[in-house]
Amino acid sequence: MIRAYDSAGFCLDAPAPDKGELPDAACWVDMLHPTPEEEKQVETLIGVEVPSRDELHDIEPSSRLYTENGAAYLTASVVWNADSEFPEITDIGFILTGGRLVTIRYGEPKAFAIFAANARRELEGLGGRDVISRLLEALVDRTAEVLEGRSRQIDLVSTRVFSSTSQSNPDTITRDLEAMLGIISGHQRTIAKVRESLMSLSRVAGYLQTLPEISGDKLVRQRCRSVARDIQSLSEHADFISENIVFLLDASLGLISVQQNQVMKVVSVATVVFLPPTFIGTVYGMNFQNMPELDLPWAYPIALMVMAMSAIGPYLWFKKKGWL
Structure with missing residues (x-):
């Protein structure tokens, strides 16, 4: 599926397969689960190569952040489905070329839906560089929400772990603590994916600031710097939460040993x-x-x-x- 947006955040009509042109006002082309035919169509429309799904999975920095034929290619690993028991990491490709931004994604992070819904009042008409900086802000804000939610849940788990010992039945205490182990491991899995996502976003934000079209725009450059600082702060917070999870895991195992x-x-x-x-x-x-x-x-x-x-x-x- 292909969606196109103008610099004011309005969704435009998607280009038909038999038309080799994009609306002049289109500054953001969003490709969700693109087919090979749609990839070829967009390549024809923007004049640069679109990376395939397998190419997005490459982990080498040189394959994720590079400039080729006047187009900047950036790939970020973003956590999504984070509110469920099994969060996932999806690789999202960004192509900045000719004042336009093209995104290629095979997942549906909430940040994209939130950004598309609020784009009309957030975008400032600066083209693709404005869109990508705002998208990074939305991704970081969504990551902050995930961390805040998990932090509250971990506090509740901590209360349950240390209050379970007040019960008189050792068998009940052990069963409750063993159940807590599964919950704790689920939180650890989510935080680990969030930390991986933050690391990837940090690289994208850092590389973005080196691009001439970004460094030459004071407003967008300052926004990218602000995003980089937010990512650093969230990374430290994620490390703190991860340490708390390790402590809860050790405490639960210790209490189970005491009961045994x-x-x-x-x-x-x-x-x-x-x-x-x-x-x-x-x-x-x-x-x-x-x-x-x-x-x-x-x-x-x-x-x-x-x-x-x-x-x-x-x-x-x-x-x-x-x-x-």
């Missing part, structure tokens, strides 16, 4: 308590003929009493030590 140790302690105490009675019962369960105690009239009650005392003694001692 409590169970093992109870089992160990029970084993020690019942060991002396078991020993006594085993001794008098042997089938030897010459056992004088067996002929005594009170041998059986005495044996039971000794077995009970041998069990009660260790129990009281453990209780006095506070091990129960």
Whole structure:
């Protein structure tokens, strides 16, 4: 699908496949899940090559940020679907050529929809360089929203983790903590993708400032610098959140170990308590003929009493030590 917008943010009619021209007012051409035919059509319309999906996946900086035939090619890895349990990273290509911006994307980050909806009041009629700087702002703002949302959720998880130990049932505590591990890992997965996205956006913002058409426009250049500072600030915040997640993960694992140790302690105490009675019962369960105690009239009650005392003694001692 191809959408075209003018410098005032109005959506224009998409170019027909049989027409080899773009509206003169078009300054942004947005390609969403383009087919090979649409790629060839746009190449004909703008006069430069459009990278394929496989080319967008290249991770070498030289393949992501370069200038060729008077056109600047930039590729950013952007997190999307971040509100779900399985966020993804999508590679978005930017081509800045002839005062126009062409975007190639195979994902649908919310930032693009938000920017397209607000473009009419945000764009200042400066062409493609205005659009790409505003798009970067929208992507960074959306990333900030994701971080804020995850930060609040992690605070709730922290409260649940440390309040779960107030329950009296160790099995319930362990199950709750094990459930928390899955939630914590989900947050860590999202934050990791956000950090990857911020790193990629930082490279794009830095390279963008070196382009002549950007460096020559004071307003756009200042906006790109502001975006770069915001990215740096968000990266530090993402690092802080990541450290909190690691702490929660370690705390959860530690609390699970404590609960398991409590169970093992109870089992160990029970084993020690019942060991002396078991020993006594085993001794008098042997089938030897010459056992004088067996002929005594009170041998059986005495044996039971000794077995009970041998069990009660260790129990009281453990209780006095506070091990129960």
